[in-house]
Amino acid sequence: xxxxxxxxxCHLPSIVKDGIIxxxxxxxxxxxxxxxxxxxxxxxxxACNIGKVLNVKDLKSDHYYSTDQIDIVPVKNDYMKNEIGxxxxxxxEDLPTISWAKFKYASGISESNYTSLDSHCRSIxxxxxxxxxxxxxxxxxxxxxxxxFVDDQWVRWDGIIPIEKFIDIxxxxxxxxxxxxxxxxxxxxxxxxxQLDFINKYGKDIIAFWEAxxxxxxxxxxxxxxxxxxxxxxxxxIEFRVKKSSFIISHESKTNNYALVHFLWxxxxxxxxxxxxxxxxxxxxxxx
Numbered sequence: 001x002x003x004x005x006x007x008x009x010c011h012l013p014s015i016v017k018d019g020i021i022x023x024x025x026x027x028x029x030x031x032x033x034x035x036x037x038x039x040x041x042x043x044x045x046x047a048c049n050i051g052k053v054l055n056v057k058d059l060k061s062d063h064y065y066s067t068d069q070i071d072i073v074p075v076k077n078d079y080m081k082n083e084i085g086x087x088x089x090x091x092x093e094d095l096p097t098i099s100w101a102k103f104k105y106a107s108g109i110s111e112s113n114y115t116s117l118d119s120h121c122r123s124i125x126x127x128x129x130x131x132x133x134x135x136x137x138x139x140x141x142x143x144x145x146x147x148x149f150v151d152d153q154w155v156r157w158d159g160i161i162p163i164e165k166f167i168d169i170x171x172x173x174x175x176x177x178x179x180x181x182x183x184x185x186x187x188x189x190x191x192x193x194x195q196l197d198f199i200n201k202y203g204k205d206i207i208a209f210w211e212a213x214x215x216x217x218x219x220x221x222x223x224x225x226x227x228x229x230x231x232x233x234x235x236x237x238i239e240f241r242v243k244k245s246s247f248i249i250s251h252e253s254k255t256n257n258y259a260l261v262h263f264l265w266x267x268x269x270x271x272x273x274x275x276x277x278x279x280x281x282x283x284x285x286x287x288x
Contacts, residue, residue: 002090002144003038003097003132006048009085009148009167016146016163021089021138031108035133038097044086044149047126049075082174085167086149092142100131107135150174150271153240155264158233161223165266169223172269191268194228199263199276206235207278210259213237219247219260219273226267238262246273253277 005021015021023034039045080086098106104114121128146163147154148170157166199206210220218239223231247260258275265271 001093003040003093003095004042005036005038005089005091005138006045007087007089008048008050008080009087009171012085012087012146012148012167013163015089019140021091023135023137029109029113033107033135035103035107035135036138038091038095038132038134039127040130040132041127044077044080044088045126046077046124047121048086049077049080050084081149082171085171087167088147088154090144090147091138092144095134095138095142097132097134100128100133103131103133107133151273152246153238153242155221155262156236156238158223158231158236160231160233161266169264169266169269169271173264173271191265194267195263195265195272198224198228199274202230203276203278206261206276207259209235209237210261210276214259217241219262221262221264223264224266228267244275247275248273249275249277251277253279255280 007015007021021036023036025034075084077086100118103109104111109117118128146157148157148167149155150170150173155170157163161169206220206222213220216237216239218237219242221236221238223233225231242260244258244260247258249258257278257280259278261274261276263272263274
């Protein structure tokens with residue numbers, strides 16, 4: 001079990017570069033202590049969604065406007081996922097924290113502002129009862145992983161490819177998530193053949209890796225370089241409950257054996273979830 005620090009794709013590279021999660025400078029009261037916010041919830045917190053100004057054309061850059069003069073609404077989760085990037089850093093439970101309830105008394109926030117914030121966040125569905133915070137920066141020694149939300153699941157950064165590239169790949173994949181099969185079929189014939197060649201070349205290794213880990217319940221994740229080789233991190237097994245039906249079956253297996261594989265192709269900035277069929281008695285990969 002980990003705590004989660006949710007953040008946006010635009011902020012993640014600087015956090016990784018600095019090696020610390022810094023306390024927020026945004027506060028409601030002058031005497032309020034800056035904090036780093038965490039949660040016990042494994043689901044994206046809607047309180048992290050950005051606000052979109054609807055009357056931006058009516059506003060001038062050199063003018064000051066009160067809040068009632070700005071027409072602002074929070075964006076939906078789909079917008080965050082496809083345009084901004086929904087990211088999170090997993091933080092060790094060894095980190096000392098205080099609860100949202102204790103924050104009211106320890107932070108210096110006024111009771112009226114605390115009540116207003118609490119009421120608003122509850123109204124939009126944010127699980128404030130699971131919130132935690134610390135008044136100190138969180139160094140990387142407490143980090144247990146970095147992930148970004150792709151399609152319907154959290155994808156772990158392997159630390160090999162640059163974090164900026166990881167974010168770009170994930171955002172590009174999310175842009176195609178509504179029709180994954182169509183996106184896959186529209187790539188050039190050369191890329192399509194290269195992807196098939198990759199699966200045929202590494203198929204036995206993938207199956208062997210799957211057989212060694214399938215009892216853990218999850219799927220294999222593979223990042224593939226632009227020249228169609230697996231990154232140095234190789235194949236990674238992600239322990240995560242998934243529906244087999246969300247993986248497209250490559251072909252029917254007579255022994256009903258399928259390796260669930262999530263391919264992320266850097267050459268085309270696309271991804272594909274495949275239930276790779278094989279016969280257990282021969283460990284032979286079946287591809288059409």
